[in-house]
Structure formats: C-alpha cells, structure tokens
Amino acid sequence: MAIEMRLRTMDLVREDMVRRRIFADPAIFNAEMKRIFGRTWVCVGHESEIPEPGDFKTEDIDGRPIILTRHVDGKIYALLNSCRHRGATVCEIPYGKTNVFRCPYHGWTYLSNGELISVPYREEFGPDFDIASFGLGRLPRVATYGGFLFVSFGSDGPDLLEHLGHAAPWVDQFSGRAPERKVQATKPVKQRYVGNWKLQLDNFGDNYHPQFVHPAGFGPRRRRQEPNGAGAQSSGPASRPSDVGSRIQRSFARGHAMMTFSPPRSFGDPPKLAEYITALSERVGPDEARRLVATDLHVFIYPNLFIQTNMNHFRIVRPLAVDQSEVQTYACRLVGAPDEYNQANLELTAGWGSPAGFVQVDDLEALTRVQRGLRADVDQWVLFKMGRDERVNEDGDRESNSMTDLLSRGFYREWARLMSEPDRR
Amino acid sequence: MTGVLRTLGGPALQYDVEQFLYREAWLVDSRQYDEWLALFTVDALYWVPNGSADSDPKERGQLAYENLSGLEHRVYRLKLPGIGPQSPPPSYRHLVGNVIPAWTGDNELLVISSQVVSFARQGREAQYAGTWEHLLTQIDGRWRIRRKKVSLINNDQALWQLPVL
Numbered sequence: 001m002a003i004e005m006r007l008r009t010m011d012l013v014r015e016d017m018v019r020r021r022i023f024a025d026p027a028i029f030n031a032e033m034k035r036i037f038g039r040t041w042v043c044v045g046h047e048s049e050i051p052e053p054g055d056f057k058t059e060d061i062d063g064r065p066i067i068l069t070r071h072v073d074g075k076i077y078a079l080l081n082s083c084r085h086r087g088a089t090v091c092e093i094p095y096g097k098t099n100v101f102r103c104p105y106h107g108w109t110y111l112s113n114g115e116l117i118s119v120p121y122r123e124e125f126g127p128d129f130d131i132a133s134f135g136l137g138r139l140p141r142v143a144t145y146g147g148f149l150f151v152s153f154g155s156d157g158p159d160l161l162e163h164l165g166h167a168a169p170w171v172d173q174f175s176g177r178a179p180e181r182k183v184q185a186t187k188p189v190k191q192r193y194v195g196n197w198k199l200q201l202d203n204f205g206d207n208y209h210p211q212f213v214h215p216a217g218f219g220p221r222r223r224r225q226e227p228n229g230a231g232a233q234s235s236g237p238a239s240r241p242s243d244v245g246s247r248i249q250r251s252f253a254r255g256h257a258m259m260t261f262s263p264p265r266s267f268g269d270p271p272k273l274a275e276y277i278t279a280l281s282e283r284v285g286p287d288e289a290r291r292l293v294a295t296d297l298h299v300f301i302y303p304n305l306f307i308q309t310n311m312n313h314f315r316i317v318r319p320l321a322v323d324q325s326e327v328q329t330y331a332c333r334l335v336g337a338p339d340e341y342n343q344a345n346l347e348l349t350a351g352w353g354s355p356a357g358f359v360q361v362d363d364l365e366a367l368t369r370v371q372r373g374l375r376a377d378v379d380q381w382v383l384f385k386m387g388r389d390e391r392v393n394e395d396g397d398r399e400s401n402s403m404t405d406l407l408s409r410g411f412y413r414e415w416a417r418l419m420s421e422p423d424r425r
Numbered sequence: 426m427t428g429v430l431r432t433l434g435g436p437a438l439q440y441d442v443e444q445f446l447y448r449e450a451w452l453v454d455s456r457q458y459d460e461w462l463a464l465f466t467v468d469a470l471y472w473v474p475n476g477s478a479d480s481d482p483k484e485r486g487q488l489a490y491e492n493l494s495g496l497e498h499r500v501y502r503l504k505l506p507g508i509g510p511q512s513p514p515p516s517y518r519h520l521v522g523n524v525i526p527a528w529t530g531d532n533e534l535l536v537i538s539s540q541v542v543s544f545a546r547q548g549r550e551a552q553y554a555g556t557w558e559h560l561l562t563q564i565d566g567r568w569r570i571r572r573k574k575v576s577l578i579n580n581d582q583a584l585w586q587l588p589v590l
Contacts, residue, residue, distance in 0.1 A: 094476075094581070186484060186485050186486060187475075187476060187484070187485045187486075188486075189475055189486045189487075189488065190582070190583035190584070191583055191584065191585075191586075192583040192584060192585050193585065193586075194549070194585075213509060215505060215507065215508055216498075216501060216502040216505050216508055219498065220491070220494050220495050220497075220498035326583040327583075328583075329486070331486050343483065346485075346486055347482070347486065347487075347490060349486055350475070350486025350487055350488075350490065351489075351491075351495075353486070354475070354486070354487075354488045354489065355488065355583075355584045355585060355586050355587045356473050356488045356489045356587040356590070357488075357489070358498065358499070358502055361509075361510050361586045362508065362509045362510060364586065365509035365510045365586065366509055369509075
C-alpha cells in the first residue's frame with residue numbers, strides 16, 4: 001500500500017520535530033482515521049449526557065454515524081447508526097429519549113441495545129430470514145472512566161484503564177472537585193476551524209502562545225457576587241510536594257499528559273466560591289478542598305479529549321478533513337456546588353469556546369494561519385524543541401516545570417506508534 | 426410620556442423602527458463599535474442562542490449571552506490592534522427585512538426582523554441568516570436596545586468564527 005511505504009520511508013516524526021506534511025497530506029489524514037480514530041479509544045462525551053434508560057446522543061467519528069444509548073439494562077451501547085436493511089440512518093436527532101429507533105425508510109425497528117424487533121411484511125422475506133441476526137451494528141468496545149465515555153472501533157488492544165495508564169488518577173480529579181464526586185455535562189458549544197485536528201492538540205499543550213494570541217485576556221472580569229467581598233481566595237498554598245512550583249507538566253505513555261498551574265490563572269472569583277469550597281470540604285477536608293480549587297489542572301487523553309478543571313469543562317476535538325476540524329466545549333456542573341457558581345462557570349466556558357466568543361476564536365485563528373502557512377513547504381519541519389529541564393520522574397514519566405513542548409513530543413511519539421502499526425483486516 | 430409613545434403606530438412607527446435597525450446594522454458594518462455600544466441600555470442583554478432559538482441559558486452555554494460589561498469587552502476586543510481574528514478584520518454586511526414591531530409595554534417595543542449577514546475574510550465567504558429580536562425602549566426620545574436576541578437558523582451546527590451579529 002502506498003501510504004505504508006510513505007510512512008516508513010518519509011521520516012515524518014523525530015523526537016523534537018515533525019514533518020509539516022502530516023498536517024496537510026490527505027493520504028496521511030485517511031491513514032490517521034484508520035489507525036488512530038479507527039482503532040484506539042476515542043472520547044465521545046460524558047455518561048451524564050445520557051443518564052436514564054432510553055437516553056441517547058448521536059455522534060459521528062470519521063463520517064461514521066453512531067448512536068450512544070442508555071438501555072433499560074442500565075448499560076451504555078455504542079451502535080452504528082445505519083439500518084441493516086438498506087443502510088439509512090435510524091436517528092437524526094442530536095440528543096433525545098426513546099424506547100425504539102425506527103428506520104424512516106421501511107420501518108425496521110430497533111431497541112436501544114440495537115436489537116431488531118420489528119420488520120414490516122416480515123413474511124415476504126421468506127422462512128429463513130432471521131430477524132435476530134440483523135440488529136444494528138455495535139462498536140466493538142465502549143467503556144467509561146471517571147464519567148468520560150469512550151468507544152473503540154478496534155476489537156483488540158488494551159482495555160480503557162490500561163490505555164489511560166498514569167493519566168487515570170488525573171482524570172479522577174475532574175469529578176473529584178465536585179462535592180458529590182459527580183459532574184453533570186451540559187450540551188456543548190461547538191466551533192469549526194480551517195485546520196488539521198492535531199494543531200488543536202498542540203495548542204492545548206502549548207504555554208508559549210497565550211500572551212501573543214490572547215492579548216485581550218481571557219474574558220470580561222466576573223462580577224463579584226460574594227456578599228462578604230472576596231470569599232475564599234483561590235491561591236492557597238499547595239499541600240503536596242509534587243505541586244510546589246507554578247507549573248508541572250507530565251507526558252505519559254500512549255500520548256496522554258497533564259499540566260497544572262498553581263495558583264490557577266485568575267479569571268475572577270466565581271460567585272459562591274466560599275460556599276462551594278465549604279461543600280467540598282465536607283467530603284475531602286478543608287486542606288484538600290483548597291488544594292483542589294487552587295490547582296488549575298489540564299489533562300489530555302490522546303487523541304481527542306482535553307479536560308480543564310479551572311472552569312470545570314472538557315473539550316473534544318473532531319477531525320473532519322485534513323484541514324477541517326471541530327472543537328466541542330462541554331461545560332460541566334459540579335454536583336453539590338451552588339447553582340450560581342456552576343452557572344457562572346457555564347457562561348464563562350461558553351464564552352471561551354463559542355465561535356462568537358473571546359478566547360478560542362483567537363487560538364483557532366492562529367491554527368488557521370498555521371494550516372495555510374505550512375503548505376509553503378510541506379517537507380519542512382514543525383518544531384517542538386522547547387524544554388530545558390525535561391527529566392524522567394520516579395514513575396517513569398517525562399516531566400518538566402518550565403515552558404516546554406514536552407506534551408506535543410508525547411503526542412507525536414504516540415502518533416508514530418499508532419501510525420506504524422499496520423492495518424489489520 | 427408613555428401615552429404619547431403608544432400613539433406611535435402604523436407607517437410612522439414602522440418607518441422609525443426600520444430606520445433604527447438600518448442604522449444599527451450600519452454602525453456594525455462600518456465598525457463604529459462605540460456608537461453601536463451606545464445604543465444599548467445599562468441593563469442590556471445580548472444573546473445569541475446555541476442549538477435552537479429556545480435554548481435555555483440555564484441548561485446550556487450560549488453562543489453569546491452577555492450584559493453590558495460583556496458587550497464592552499466584545500467591543501474592546503474588536504478595537505484591539507493586532508488581535509488575531511481582527512487582523513485583517515472581516516467584512517460583513519447586514520441586510521434587514523421583514524420588520525414587525527409590536528408594543529409589549531408602555532415604553533417597550535418588541536421588533537422582530539429577518540436579517541442576513543454576508544461575511545468575507547481572506548477568501549472565505551459565509552452567510553448567516555436568522556431571526557433578530559430587539560426589545561426597544563425610548564430614553565430621552567431615542568430608541569435604546571434593552572435586549573437583543575439573534576437566533577441563527579443553523580445554530581445547531583459547528584460554525585466558524587462569527588461576525589458581530
């Protein structure tokens with residue numbers, strides 16, 4: 001296969017730089033869809049989006065329509081959204097609740113676990129027609145961790161927990177910040193850009209750009225609504241030795257990563273912050289509550305999930321074409337935190353992620369320029385050379401406390417690993 | 426005062442309101458953002474729903490949902506030299522039509538219009554259409570915007586960077 005030869009011979013990824021071509025070549029994009037999005041675990045949202053039996057949401061991975069359902073057995077199913085008869089989608093609604101999916105073309109009807117239960121004029125299909133063998137296709141694997149919902153088109157490979165590896169405890173911190181240890185995802189704000197999906201990952205992991213790309217800052221100052229003034233300041237001292245210092249970045253196996261800012265970059269205190277910390281303290285104690293609130297944790301789950309605790313949200317990157325991508329921004333409510341606190345975060349997060357907003361539009365503009373500019377010479381390199389203090393820590397993970405491209409270097413190690421595994425058929 | 430206002434109706438009201446919407450659109454299209462900002466009341470709400478026209482801001486993040494200080498920040502960004510999405514700035518033109526005013530209070534007029542915004546930047550062109558709702562009030566004899574809600578017909582899709590609507 002042509003792409004096989006090219007991937008092997010073209011010298012696309014080195015330790016601290018990658019060939020520009022990997023952002024611009026449609027053949028490489030098609031190979032990524034098979035070997036990355038068609039094989040590894042891909043995040044498709046949060047289980048709190050479909051909490052009750054009958055709840056569903058529809059998604060699309062590499063143009064393949066899927067339905068995520070909560071069946072009456074309480075389990076989540078990832079179904080191919082395509083009638084087994086002629087292939088029509090059986091559902092075109094982004095979110096909903098239903099007992100059955102009925103194909104609009106000839107009325108074939110499926111349960112929310114994909115089982116086919118009704119075929120009009122069934123006798124016309126003859127006595128050998130076995131309705132039980134024509135359920136909706138199921139993705140080979142679906143699993144959740146920390147509430148995040150993942151699917152895989154690959155039937156083998158590591159299970160989700162093994163896949164997450166050292167990143168798993170950091171994912172736990174997302175819901176760990178909620179007084180009731182649960183988050184409720186809201187429906188996303190979506191934005192599209194002219195650029196390759198990997199550019200957004202690099203942008204998430206890049207601490208070099210904000211002062212240049214975001215000269216207007218991160219949004220309007222929040223109105224203080226605390227009756228007694230400031231409430232608790234989100235700048236308490238870090239209580240774990242590993243959190244001392246303004247910044248920690250770690251790159252884990254399989255491309256995942258974490259990064260913390262402590263104290264967090266301030267966007268102004270949200271209303272009812274003191275009440276939120278009090279509620280969280282009841283479960284975890286005041287020191288841990290302050291530590292959690294005083295740490296802005298970013299977690300990256302390769303290839304498409306980005307979690308940010310400072311505003312309790314996560315983002316999902318969707319590749320649409322080699323130069324077209326979408327970012328979905330999901331604000332989450334911390335269950336047990338005051339409504340006003342959650343509402344302020346919801347509004348601020350939407351402002352960040354909206355195509356009419358005030359933060360991500362800046363980033364996506366930069367990415368659009370990269371996409372345009374790197375075509376000037378696709379055989380040139382994109383540089384990821386920053387990081388003077390990279391070391392391997394006691395857990396065997398690469399770590400840095402300075403401005404670094406450590407995270408992107410990890411993304412491309414995983415990219416090269418996945419892309420060099422031949423297709424299995 | 427209020428009695429006088431409510432006597433305004435028919436072609437005179439229609440003309441007055443249409444002129445106001447044309448002027449607002451022109452202020453945006455010609456980047457006179459401070460003058461545009463001055464059209465809003467201090468308790469104004471600027472709202473661009475996300476997902477559907479009846480999207481609930483308590484349930485879901487909106488494309489825009491901001492008070493006057495949010496709008497001031499928007500204008501501050503628009504005027505900041507060198508900021509990415511404004512360098513070079515996009516061009517856009519609002520086309521205002523189907524204007525239907527209805528009194529909803531003594532000094533409160535709801536104006537529904539259909540608008541189409543053509544957008545061009547760096548060779549990329551787009552059109553945005555939708556229903557514009559202005560809740561207008563008169564202060565010192567001039568119309569002011571107390572609430573502006575712009576429901577795009579494709580607000581359920583992932584959109585590129587939006588113009589000022």
